[in-house]
Structure formats: C-alpha cells, structure tokens
Amino acid sequence: MKPETLLVIDLEATCWGDQRTPDGEPQSIENMEIIELGCALATREGQVLDSQSFLVRPTRYPVLSGFCAELTSITQAMVVEAPDFPRAIQLLNEWLGSPSEDFLWCSWGNYDRLHLLAQSQLDDARPLLLNYPHLNLKRLWRRTTGQKKKTGLSSALAFHDLTFEGNHHRGLDDARNIVRLLPFMDWSLESELLTPPEISE
Numbered sequence: 001m002k003p004e005t006l007l008v009i010d011l012e013a014t015c016w017g018d019q020r021t022p023d024g025e026p027q028s029i030e031n032m033e034i035i036e037l038g039c040a041l042a043t044r045e046g047q048v049l050d051s052q053s054f055l056v057r058p059t060r061y062p063v064l065s066g067f068c069a070e071l072t073s074i075t076q077a078m079v080v081e082a083p084d085f086p087r088a089i090q091l092l093n094e095w096l097g098s099p100s101e102d103f104l105w106c107s108w109g110n111y112d113r114l115h116l117l118a119q120s121q122l123d124d125a126r127p128l129l130l131n132y133p134h135l136n137l138k139r140l141w142r143r144t145t146g147q148k149k150k151t152g153l154s155s156a157l158a159f160h161d162l163t164f165e166g167n168h169h170r171g172l173d174d175a176r177n178i179v180r181l182l183p184f185m186d187w188s189l190e191s192e193l194l195t196p197p198e199i200s201e
Contacts, residue, residue, distance in 0.1 A: 004043050007096070007105040007129060008137070008182075010174035011112045012036040012074060014058050017067035029115040030122075033058040035079055036072070037092055038171020046183040053172035054092050055082035073167045089125040096128055104194065106135040108153050108178050117198050133194040137178060137185070140193055144186040153177060160184055 013032040016022075021031050037054040057079050058064075064076050083091065107113055113134045120127055138151055147159065153174060154164050162180060166173030 005041055005049060005100070005103065006044065006135075007099075007103070008040045008042055008175045008178045009105055009107050009112055009116075009129070010038040010171045010178065011107075011115055012038070012072045012169060012171045013115065014061055014064065015068045015071065016065045022061055029111075029118045031060065032115070033060055034085060034088075034115065034119055035064070035068075035074055035082075036171035037088060038173070038175040039092065039095070040172070040175040040179050042179040042182060044182055044185070044187055046179055046181075048176060048179050051172060051176055052092075052095055054088045054095075055079060056088045057082040057084050059084055072169050072171075074170070085119060085123045086125040089120070089127050093126075093128045099128070099132060104133045104135055105129045106137045106178075108156075108174070109138045110136050110195075113195065113198075130198040132197050134198075135190060135194055137181070140185050140189060141181060143189050143193070144184065156181055 011034050013034050015027060015032060019027050021027055025031055035056050035058055037056065039054065040051040041049045043049065055074070055078055064074070064079060069075055082088065116127060117130065120130065141156055142148065142151055145159065154168065157164055157177060157180065164177055166176065168174065
C-alpha cells in the first residue's frame with residue numbers, strides 16, 4: 001500500500017423511525033448494529049484506488065425496520081445473507097492487507113469511529129484500522145473552508161458545485177462521495193487534527 005493512501009469509511013446501522021429499538025430503548029451506538037462498512041481506498045488528491053462494501057448481518061435486532069431499509073436501500077434479504085460483524089471485520093482486514101506505518105483512516109465526522117470502536121469491543125472484533133490514526137474529514141473540511149453550518153455531506157458537495165452520486169445513506173456511495181471532497185482539503189492541517197490510534201488488541 002502506498003504511503004499516501006488513506007481509507008475513507010462510512011457506516012450504516014440499524015435504526016428506527018421513532019429512534020427507539022423494538023424494546024423501547026432510545027437508539028444509540030450501544031444498541032444500533034452496523035449493517036454496512038462502506039470503504040474507499042484513495043489518495044489525498046481524490047483518486048479512488050479501490051472500494052468495497054461489506055454488508056453485516058445484525059444479531060441483536062435481526063429484522064430491519066422499514067425505516068432503515070428505505071433510508072439505506074439495504075434490504076432484509078441482503079443482511080440475511082451477510083456475515084456477522086466479527087466475520088465482516090475479518091473480511092475487511094483481509095481486503096485492507098498490511099497498511100504502511102503512516103496509513104490513516106477517515107470518516108465524515110466522528111460518529112463512525114465511535115460506533116466502530118463500540119461494536120468492536122462489544123462483539124470482540126479486531127479491525128486493523130483501529131491501530132492507526134483517524135482523521136475527522138468534516139472537521140478538516142470546516143477548518144479549510146471556514147464553513148460552520150450545513151456541513152452534511154450533500155451540503156459540502158454542493159459548496160463545491162458537486163451533486164451526490166449514487167444512493168445517499170448507502171455506505172459505499174457515501175464513502176466514494178467523501179473522496180470527491182479530498183482535493184478541497186487543506187492537508188497541512190492534517191497532523192493537528194488526527195485522533196490517536198485505538199489499539200484493538
């Protein structure tokens with residue numbers, strides 16, 4: 001893997017229209033389960049080198065809500081055929097291979113990092129990427145552009161006269177669209193915005 005390569009990741013998770021689980025608990029990263037790991041390996045210049053969607057079968061609430069299926073375009077049939085979270089992480093690790101020492105992974109905001117960490121601890125999974133620094137691209141983009149409001153992905157694309165390509169709230173499409181924003185980032189700010197690795201051992 002080339003040193004300039006980074007991984008952009010976007011997660012989709014179980015969710016409900018009233019923001020409560022079937023048991024009546026408020027939805028949170030402790031009870032929402034990842035159902036897709038959308039991944040795009042890219043350069044800082046915005047070139048996609050490889051991309052992959054890893055679907056995940058939820059086990060705590062195995063039946064997707066209609067709201068979730070409509071929002072993400074991920075169907076019940078798709079997750080039924082998918083591996084559980086630990087196996088999906090194994091597949092992700094195999095796909096990622098052995099990153100270089102200066103590898104980093106990114107997401108639009110901090111939610112994806114926190115959810116991945118929480119579910120990995122809960123399900124005893126060990127994503128390799130947690131051994132590397134994380135960069136919050138939304139924060140970097142805001143620092144670069146000076147924008148304080150409307151910092152959702154679609155709004156950020158529109159700021160640069162770009163339109164969303166694919167299905168919004170589908171992990172792989174979101175990740176690939178995030179890559180399209182990389183050329184507009186001020187990468188001189190990268191080092192001061194990195195979050196240290198979350199060692200997954």
